[in-house]
Amino acid sequence: MLTAVLVLTVVLPAVGALAVSGLRPRAVRATAVLVATATAILGVWTVTLAYPAAHRVALGGLPWLSGAAGQGVFGLLLDPLGSVLLLIVVVIGLLTVLYSTASVGEANRDHPVGPEDQRRYYFWLLAFVASMAGVAIAPNFLQLLVFWELTTLCSWALISFYRNDQSLRAGMKALVMTHAGGVFFLVAVFVLFVRTGSFEFSALASLSEGARVWVFAFLMLASWAKAAQVPFHTWLPDAMAAPTPISAYLHAAAMVKAGVYLMARSVSAGWAMPPEVAYVCGALALVTILVALSFYFVQDDLKRLLAYSTIAHLGYVLLGVALGGLGSMEGFRGGVLHIICHGASKALLFFCAGAVAYATGTRSIAALRGLGRRMPLTATAFFVGVLAVTGIPPFACFWSKFMLFAGALQFGGAIGPILLVVLLGETLVAFSWMLYVGQQVFFGAPSPAAAAGADPPLAMRATLVLLMAATLVAPAAGLPLVGLIGR
Amino acid sequence: MSHVFLLGLAGALLLGGAIVSLALARHRILSGWLAFGAATAAGVAVFAVVVDTFRAGAGQETVLLRLPVLGAAWTVLVDPLSAFFLAIAAAICVLSALFSVHYMAHFERDSVARFYPVLLVFLASVVGVLVTTDFLFFLVFWELMTLTSFFLVTFESESRTTQRAGRKYFIVTHAATLGLIAGALVLWQTSGSFHFGAMRDALATLLGTRPLVGNLVILLFLLGFATKAGVLPMGDWLPDAHPVAPSGMSAVLSGALVKIGIYGLLRVFCGFVPVAGPVAGWGIVLALAGTGSLFVAMPTALAQTDSKRLMAFSTVGQIGYICLGLGVGLYCLPDRPALAALALMGALFHTANHACFKACLFLGAGAVLYRTGERNMDKLGGLGGAMPVTASSSMLASLSIAGVPPLNGFASKWLILATCLLAGMTAPLFLVLGIVGLFISLVTLASFLKVVGAVFLGQPSEDPRVREVPWTMAAPQAVLAALCVLLGVFPQVPLRLAHAALASAVQIDLPSSQALIGGPWTLAPSIGGLSVAFWAPLTIAAALVVLSALAYGLQRSAAARVRRVDVWTCGEPHGPSAVRYPATSLFVPFKDAFHGIYPAVPARAPAFPPALRKALDLDRWLFMPAARAVDRAAHGVGLTHAGIPQLYLLWIVVAAAVVVAIVLLAS
Amino acid sequence: MTTGALQVLGLCALNVLVAGLLSPLFEGMLRKLRAIVHSRMGPPLTQPYLDLLKLLGKEDLRTTGGVLSALGPAMTLGSVLVLAMLVPMGAPPPLGFAGDVIVLVYVAGMGAVFLMLTAFASGSPYAFVGGSREMMLLLAVEPAMAIALVVGAVKAGTLATGAIAAWQAANGPSLSTILAGLALFLALQAQAGKLPFDIAEADQEVMGGPLVELSGPRLALVRWALWARQLVVACLLVEVFAPWPRLGLLPLDLALTLVKALVVLVLVAVIDVVNPRLRVDQALRYYLRVGFSALAALAFAVIGM
Structure with missing residues (x-):
C-alpha cells in the first residue's frame, strides 16, 4: 500500500496539473487546492508510514539499459533523507497553493494577474510539486536526473510567468545556469554508469578513487548551480521576478533544496565522499555564506534580500553536508535538518514580503515604514520569520544551526573553532541586519506607501499563521528523521 | 504536589493568560487585569515551589523531554538557588503587571496586544531559565526571554530611539548568547551531554588537560552572563534599553531580567568552575569588572537629567556592587569559606534588595511620567504634595539604594564592603576596591537625592494634572517600599535564604548560617571565631527613632507657633517654576570632573569598498x-x-x- | 544580661549627653577664641545655650507643609546623636556591637542626608545650592575619612571601632596611623563646616544654604546637630588615632578625650579664622589630594608600617 500511496503522491499533482489546464478559470483554484491538500495528506501519511525504516521498491527497468548490476532503472525510495525533502515539498506546496489563491489574482497591487493566466500558473505549480516529489522519492541517479530537469523546466516557466522583459530574462538566466549544472549531473551519471554499470546511489562507493573524485566534483557542480552557490549564485536574486509564492516555494523552500539534496544523497550513500572534494565543497559553502552576507547591506528590495539570505542558508546546508563527508555526523544531520527548518522559515518570510507587496504595491525597504500598525499579523509573522531564520531559539533554524555548530566543532584542530567563530559571526551579523530591516519596515511612523497597508485576505493570513506554527514544529518533525540518518 | 506539576501549572496559566489577554487586547484595562490575574496565579504556584524548596531542600530532577540526536534532555530541578531567583522574578513581574494595568492605558496609539501576552510569555521563559538544568534548553529559554523582553522594550513602536535601543539590546545580548553556545559546545565535545552536572565534570577535565581552552570557556560564560547582567562595557545596552521601555517593563528589566544574568554567573562560577581550580583568579576578574562598572556608571548616572536613564545607569552601578561581592566571594572560596560565603550572601542579598528598590524607583518614575508625561527632571519639581504615596515610596527606595541605614540597601552594601575590606587585609587590591565602593555609594546618594529633590521636593508644582496615581499603580510601589524597610530591618531572613541558596550551589561545605551571621538581632560575621564586623539594624533604628523623637519633642517643647510663609526670594515675588533650581545645576563641578568617563561610540552598518x-x-x-x-x-x-x-x-x-x-x- | 544591657544604656546616655549638652559649650569656646584672634570681646561661653533656648521659643516659619520639613531637623539631630553612640568616648563605643566603622561612616553621612532633604523640601533655590554644595563636600570628605578609618582597621585586623581604638592604645603610633589621623583631621575641617570649607552655609553667598528657610526651633535643632557633629568627629579622631594615655577609669578617660578634642577643635578654629573661603571645586581638588595621601597611609599600613 505504501508503494501505491507513494506513486499517487507523484501522480496526483501531475494529473492535477493536466486537469487545471483544461478547466474553466473559476474551478482552477478549488481544484488546485484540492489536489495540493490531497498530495500533502498523502505525503505526510507515507512519511509516517515509512518511519523509521526506509521503503524501497523496484518498478521495472528498460531492457536496453539494465547494466551489469542488473537492477531496475525505475522505482521508489523513501528513507529519512528523502522524507525530509518530501515533507517540505508537499506541506509547503499546499501552503503555496493556498496562499496563491489569494495572492495571485487581480487584487494584487504589485502584479495583478487575470483569470486566464491562472490556469497556466497552477499548471506549472502542480507540475512542479509532482516533479519535486519525484526528486524526493527517486531511488537512483537516473530517475533523480529526470525529475531534477523537470523542476528546472517548471522553474523557468514560473520565473517568466509575468512575461515581461525582466522576468523573461531572469527565467532564461535561471534555466541556462541550472541546466548547465544539469549537464554536469548528466556527465556524472554517465561516468558512473560506464564505470559501475549502475545508477544506484550506493554505486558511488564502488567507484575507483580517481573516478570518484571526478564524479563527486561533477555532482557538486550540478548542486552548486541548482542551489545557487558561489559562483553560480547570480540567477537566484534575479529569479525574484517570479510571483512571490513561487519565490517562496521554488527559490527558498523546495527547488533550490534539490541541489543540496543531491549532495546530501551522494554523501550519505556509502559515505564515500573524497575528502578533497569535501574540503572544496565546505570551503565554497563558507565563501558563499560570507559573500551572500555581504550583499545584505545593499539590498533595497525585500525579496532580493531574502534571496541572498537563501543563498547563505543553502551554504549552511552544503557546509553541513561537507562536514558529514568529512566524518561529522552531527554536522550532516544539522545540514539536513536545516533543509526543513530553513524551508519553513524562509517561506514564511517570503510570504510576508508577498503580503506587503500585495497590500502596498512595493517591496522597497526604503519606501516602507511603520507597516506594523496596519498589518499586525504580517508584522508578527515577519519577526517570527526573522527570528526563525537567523536561529533564535526556540524557532526552527536554531536547532539545525546548533547542530551545525556542533558539527563544525567536531572538526578537530584549529579549523573547527575557526569555522565555529565564522559561523557565529555570520549568524550575528545576519541577525542584526534582518532585525534592522524588520524594524525599518514595520516600526516607526508610517510612510505614505504604508498608508494603504492592511493584513492580506484570509487564505494568506491562514498561511502565515500555519507557517508560524511550522517554524516551531519543523524541528520536532525533522529531528526524529535526521536522527535516523547514518545509523 | 510535585514541583514539576506546579511549575507546569504556572507555565500553563501564563501561556493561557497570554492567549486570553491577546484575544481581549481591544479592552485595554480588562486585558491588563487578565494578565495580572494569570501572573498572580502563576506567581502563587511558583511561590509554593519556592517555599517548599526552602523548607524541604531541592526536589527530584525530572526529565521532560529527550533529544538523543544531540545528547540533550530537558531536565527540571528547583534547588534553593533557583528558588531564590524565582521568588525575586515572580514578585517583581506580578507587581509590574498590576502597575501596568492602568499605566498601559496611556499609550493610546499602541495596542496592548504587544505587551501583556509578551509579558506573560517572558515570565514563563524566566521560570524556564531558572528551573532548567540542561544547558541546551537553558539556552532556549534564555533566548526566549531575550526576545520577549526585546518586544517589551520596543513597545513604543513609532519612536526611533526606542527601536534603536531595543535593537542594540537584542544584538548585544544575542552576541553574548552565541558566546554561551560556543562555550557549551566546547564542553559538550568533551562530555557529550548538556546536563549541568556533565558540563561541570567536563570543565574540570578540560581545565586539567587544556587549561587555556578551559579558561576560554569560562571567559565565554562570564561574558555571556555579564552582558545580560549589565556589567560594563558589555552592559552598554542597558542604559539605552531601560529608559525607553514602558515603566512596568523597566522595573521588570532592572528587577528581574538583569538578575538572571547574576543567576547565570552564580551557576557557572559556583557550580561549574572547580574550587581547586582557577576560581580565585576569576574572582579577581569579576571584582575588577564590578568595580570598574560601578565606578564608571554611577558618576554617569549623576550627570543624567532623564530620571529613567539615571536609574538605568545606577542599575549598572548596583550590578557592579553585586559583581564585587561575587568576586570577593569567589576569590576567598578556596581558602576562606566563611568569608566567601558572607561575600556571596551579600551579593545575593543585594540582588534581592536591588530588585525591590530599583523596581520601586522605576515604577515611581513611571507614575510621574503617567501624570506629567515628563522624564526630564529639569522640568519637574514639587510633586511630593500631590503624589504622596509615589513620593514617599520613591524617597524610601532612593534612601535605600543610597545605603542610608537602616534600610535594606545599606545592609547588603555593608556586607559586601565589609567582606571586601576583610578580604583586603590579606589581598590589598580588595581594600582599594572596597574604598571605591564606599565612595561610589556616596555618588549613588547624590544621584538619588537629585531625583528626590528635583522631582518630588521643593515648592508644590503648579501643574493642575498632577494628582496621585490610581491605586493599582500606587500599591506596587508601596509594597516594594515596605519591602525595602522590612528587608533592611530584618536582614537575617533573606540572608538565611541566601545561605541556603549558596549551600546548594557551591561545591564545598559552607559554615552554617548561624555561625556566619551571628545572633538573632545582630549581624556579627565572625572570621575564625572572632566577630570582626557588626550591624544591628534594629538597635540602630530604635536609637534613631528614640533620639529623633526626643529631638522632635524638644522642637515642640516651647510650643513655638508655626506659620506658613512663601519662599523668600530676596523680596521679589516669583512663582515656583521661576525660582526652581534645575536638576542640571546640582553638583556641577563634581559632575564636570567625571565628564567623558562614559564615551559614546556610534555604531554604523558595515561599508564595503x-x-x-x-x-x-x-x-x-x-x-x-x-x-x-x-x-x-x-x-x-x-x-x-x-x-x-x-x-x-x-x-x-x-x-x-x-x-x-x-x-x-x-x- | 540586665547589667550588661544597663551598662550599654548608661554608656549610650553618657555619649548622647556629652555630644548633646557639651557641644554648645565647645562652640562657645571656639567663638571666644575667634573673638580673641579678631581682638574682640566676644560673646560669653554660654551664648550658644542661650541661642538655642531663644530659638526654641521663636515662631516657626515654614515654606511647605510637608512631613519632611517638620521632621527633618529632628532626624538630623537624632542621626548625629546615633553617631555619637558609635564613637568611643573614654570607653568603647556603647553601640559597638551594633555598628562597625562602615556603619559609622554611613551614619556620619546620614545627618547630612537629612539636612539636605530638609533643605530641598523647603523649596528655596538657596537651599538647593547649599544642599548641592553640602553633598559635594560629603563626596569629598567621607572617602578621606573612610580611608583613614580603614587604615586603622587594617592595622587592627577588625572593622569594630572599639577594637581599632583599643589596638591603637595598646600598640602606639605608626607612620600609617599618623598619616591617617592627619587625613581625618583635615576632613574634620569640612565636617565641622569651618572655613575654608563652610561652602555649604556660606552666609555671604547663599545665606546659610540649607538653613536659609529654617527658623525658630527647627533652626535650633539643626544648629545643635552641626555643633554636636564637630565634637563627635573630633572625639572619633582623638580616640582612634591618639588614644593615649589610657587610664582605665571612665571619667578620667572621658575628660582626657574631651580635652584632646578641644585641642583639635581649637586647631580647626584657628585654621578657620586665618583662611578665606574656597570655591567648591577648589575644595574638591584639595580633598582629592587628601584622599590620595590617605591612600598612601593605607599602602604603608598594608606593608606594616
Whole structure:
C-alpha cells in the first residue's frame, strides 16, 4: 500500500496539473487546492508510514539499459533523507497553493494577474510539486536526473510567468545556469554508469578513487548551480521576478533544496565522499555564506534580500553536508535538518514580503515604514520569520544551526573553532541586519506607501499563521528523521 | 504536589493568560487585569515551589523531554538557588503587571496586544531559565526571554530611539548568547551531554588537560552572563534599553531580567568552575569588572537629567556592587569559606534588595511620567504634595539604594564592603576596591537625592494634572517600599535564604548560617571565631527613632507657633517654576570632573569598498560577457549561412579538402 | 544580661549627653577664641545655650507643609546623636556591637542626608545650592575619612571601632596611623563646616544654604546637630588615632578625650579664622589630594608600617 500511496503522491499533482489546464478559470483554484491538500495528506501519511525504516521498491527497468548490476532503472525510495525533502515539498506546496489563491489574482497591487493566466500558473505549480516529489522519492541517479530537469523546466516557466522583459530574462538566466549544472549531473551519471554499470546511489562507493573524485566534483557542480552557490549564485536574486509564492516555494523552500539534496544523497550513500572534494565543497559553502552576507547591506528590495539570505542558508546546508563527508555526523544531520527548518522559515518570510507587496504595491525597504500598525499579523509573522531564520531559539533554524555548530566543532584542530567563530559571526551579523530591516519596515511612523497597508485576505493570513506554527514544529518533525540518518 | 506539576501549572496559566489577554487586547484595562490575574496565579504556584524548596531542600530532577540526536534532555530541578531567583522574578513581574494595568492605558496609539501576552510569555521563559538544568534548553529559554523582553522594550513602536535601543539590546545580548553556545559546545565535545552536572565534570577535565581552552570557556560564560547582567562595557545596552521601555517593563528589566544574568554567573562560577581550580583568579576578574562598572556608571548616572536613564545607569552601578561581592566571594572560596560565603550572601542579598528598590524607583518614575508625561527632571519639581504615596515610596527606595541605614540597601552594601575590606587585609587590591565602593555609594546618594529633590521636593508644582496615581499603580510601589524597610530591618531572613541558596550551589561545605551571621538581632560575621564586623539594624533604628523623637519633642517643647510663609526670594515675588533650581545645576563641578568617563561610540552598518562589490558581481565580469561571447560566436557561425548556393558548395569543397588532408596526414 | 544591657544604656546616655549638652559649650569656646584672634570681646561661653533656648521659643516659619520639613531637623539631630553612640568616648563605643566603622561612616553621612532633604523640601533655590554644595563636600570628605578609618582597621585586623581604638592604645603610633589621623583631621575641617570649607552655609553667598528657610526651633535643632557633629568627629579622631594615655577609669578617660578634642577643635578654629573661603571645586581638588595621601597611609599600613 505504501508503494501505491507513494506513486499517487507523484501522480496526483501531475494529473492535477493536466486537469487545471483544461478547466474553466473559476474551478482552477478549488481544484488546485484540492489536489495540493490531497498530495500533502498523502505525503505526510507515507512519511509516517515509512518511519523509521526506509521503503524501497523496484518498478521495472528498460531492457536496453539494465547494466551489469542488473537492477531496475525505475522505482521508489523513501528513507529519512528523502522524507525530509518530501515533507517540505508537499506541506509547503499546499501552503503555496493556498496562499496563491489569494495572492495571485487581480487584487494584487504589485502584479495583478487575470483569470486566464491562472490556469497556466497552477499548471506549472502542480507540475512542479509532482516533479519535486519525484526528486524526493527517486531511488537512483537516473530517475533523480529526470525529475531534477523537470523542476528546472517548471522553474523557468514560473520565473517568466509575468512575461515581461525582466522576468523573461531572469527565467532564461535561471534555466541556462541550472541546466548547465544539469549537464554536469548528466556527465556524472554517465561516468558512473560506464564505470559501475549502475545508477544506484550506493554505486558511488564502488567507484575507483580517481573516478570518484571526478564524479563527486561533477555532482557538486550540478548542486552548486541548482542551489545557487558561489559562483553560480547570480540567477537566484534575479529569479525574484517570479510571483512571490513561487519565490517562496521554488527559490527558498523546495527547488533550490534539490541541489543540496543531491549532495546530501551522494554523501550519505556509502559515505564515500573524497575528502578533497569535501574540503572544496565546505570551503565554497563558507565563501558563499560570507559573500551572500555581504550583499545584505545593499539590498533595497525585500525579496532580493531574502534571496541572498537563501543563498547563505543553502551554504549552511552544503557546509553541513561537507562536514558529514568529512566524518561529522552531527554536522550532516544539522545540514539536513536545516533543509526543513530553513524551508519553513524562509517561506514564511517570503510570504510576508508577498503580503506587503500585495497590500502596498512595493517591496522597497526604503519606501516602507511603520507597516506594523496596519498589518499586525504580517508584522508578527515577519519577526517570527526573522527570528526563525537567523536561529533564535526556540524557532526552527536554531536547532539545525546548533547542530551545525556542533558539527563544525567536531572538526578537530584549529579549523573547527575557526569555522565555529565564522559561523557565529555570520549568524550575528545576519541577525542584526534582518532585525534592522524588520524594524525599518514595520516600526516607526508610517510612510505614505504604508498608508494603504492592511493584513492580506484570509487564505494568506491562514498561511502565515500555519507557517508560524511550522517554524516551531519543523524541528520536532525533522529531528526524529535526521536522527535516523547514518545509523 | 510535585514541583514539576506546579511549575507546569504556572507555565500553563501564563501561556493561557497570554492567549486570553491577546484575544481581549481591544479592552485595554480588562486585558491588563487578565494578565495580572494569570501572573498572580502563576506567581502563587511558583511561590509554593519556592517555599517548599526552602523548607524541604531541592526536589527530584525530572526529565521532560529527550533529544538523543544531540545528547540533550530537558531536565527540571528547583534547588534553593533557583528558588531564590524565582521568588525575586515572580514578585517583581506580578507587581509590574498590576502597575501596568492602568499605566498601559496611556499609550493610546499602541495596542496592548504587544505587551501583556509578551509579558506573560517572558515570565514563563524566566521560570524556564531558572528551573532548567540542561544547558541546551537553558539556552532556549534564555533566548526566549531575550526576545520577549526585546518586544517589551520596543513597545513604543513609532519612536526611533526606542527601536534603536531595543535593537542594540537584542544584538548585544544575542552576541553574548552565541558566546554561551560556543562555550557549551566546547564542553559538550568533551562530555557529550548538556546536563549541568556533565558540563561541570567536563570543565574540570578540560581545565586539567587544556587549561587555556578551559579558561576560554569560562571567559565565554562570564561574558555571556555579564552582558545580560549589565556589567560594563558589555552592559552598554542597558542604559539605552531601560529608559525607553514602558515603566512596568523597566522595573521588570532592572528587577528581574538583569538578575538572571547574576543567576547565570552564580551557576557557572559556583557550580561549574572547580574550587581547586582557577576560581580565585576569576574572582579577581569579576571584582575588577564590578568595580570598574560601578565606578564608571554611577558618576554617569549623576550627570543624567532623564530620571529613567539615571536609574538605568545606577542599575549598572548596583550590578557592579553585586559583581564585587561575587568576586570577593569567589576569590576567598578556596581558602576562606566563611568569608566567601558572607561575600556571596551579600551579593545575593543585594540582588534581592536591588530588585525591590530599583523596581520601586522605576515604577515611581513611571507614575510621574503617567501624570506629567515628563522624564526630564529639569522640568519637574514639587510633586511630593500631590503624589504622596509615589513620593514617599520613591524617597524610601532612593534612601535605600543610597545605603542610608537602616534600610535594606545599606545592609547588603555593608556586607559586601565589609567582606571586601576583610578580604583586603590579606589581598590589598580588595581594600582599594572596597574604598571605591564606599565612595561610589556616596555618588549613588547624590544621584538619588537629585531625583528626590528635583522631582518630588521643593515648592508644590503648579501643574493642575498632577494628582496621585490610581491605586493599582500606587500599591506596587508601596509594597516594594515596605519591602525595602522590612528587608533592611530584618536582614537575617533573606540572608538565611541566601545561605541556603549558596549551600546548594557551591561545591564545598559552607559554615552554617548561624555561625556566619551571628545572633538573632545582630549581624556579627565572625572570621575564625572572632566577630570582626557588626550591624544591628534594629538597635540602630530604635536609637534613631528614640533620639529623633526626643529631638522632635524638644522642637515642640516651647510650643513655638508655626506659620506658613512663601519662599523668600530676596523680596521679589516669583512663582515656583521661576525660582526652581534645575536638576542640571546640582553638583556641577563634581559632575564636570567625571565628564567623558562614559564615551559614546556610534555604531554604523558595515561599508564595503566598491571595488570588492564590483569583484563580487560575477554577472558583470563573468557570466554576461561569457553569454555575449557565446552569442557573438553563434552569430559568427550564422554568417556562413548566407543563402548563396555557391558559397555552400565552397564550404563542401573546403570541408572535403580538410577531411582528405586529415586522412592523408593520419596515414 | 540586665547589667550588661544597663551598662550599654548608661554608656549610650553618657555619649548622647556629652555630644548633646557639651557641644554648645565647645562652640562657645571656639567663638571666644575667634573673638580673641579678631581682638574682640566676644560673646560669653554660654551664648550658644542661650541661642538655642531663644530659638526654641521663636515662631516657626515654614515654606511647605510637608512631613519632611517638620521632621527633618529632628532626624538630623537624632542621626548625629546615633553617631555619637558609635564613637568611643573614654570607653568603647556603647553601640559597638551594633555598628562597625562602615556603619559609622554611613551614619556620619546620614545627618547630612537629612539636612539636605530638609533643605530641598523647603523649596528655596538657596537651599538647593547649599544642599548641592553640602553633598559635594560629603563626596569629598567621607572617602578621606573612610580611608583613614580603614587604615586603622587594617592595622587592627577588625572593622569594630572599639577594637581599632583599643589596638591603637595598646600598640602606639605608626607612620600609617599618623598619616591617617592627619587625613581625618583635615576632613574634620569640612565636617565641622569651618572655613575654608563652610561652602555649604556660606552666609555671604547663599545665606546659610540649607538653613536659609529654617527658623525658630527647627533652626535650633539643626544648629545643635552641626555643633554636636564637630565634637563627635573630633572625639572619633582623638580616640582612634591618639588614644593615649589610657587610664582605665571612665571619667578620667572621658575628660582626657574631651580635652584632646578641644585641642583639635581649637586647631580647626584657628585654621578657620586665618583662611578665606574656597570655591567648591577648589575644595574638591584639595580633598582629592587628601584622599590620595590617605591612600598612601593605607599602602604603608598594608606593608606594616
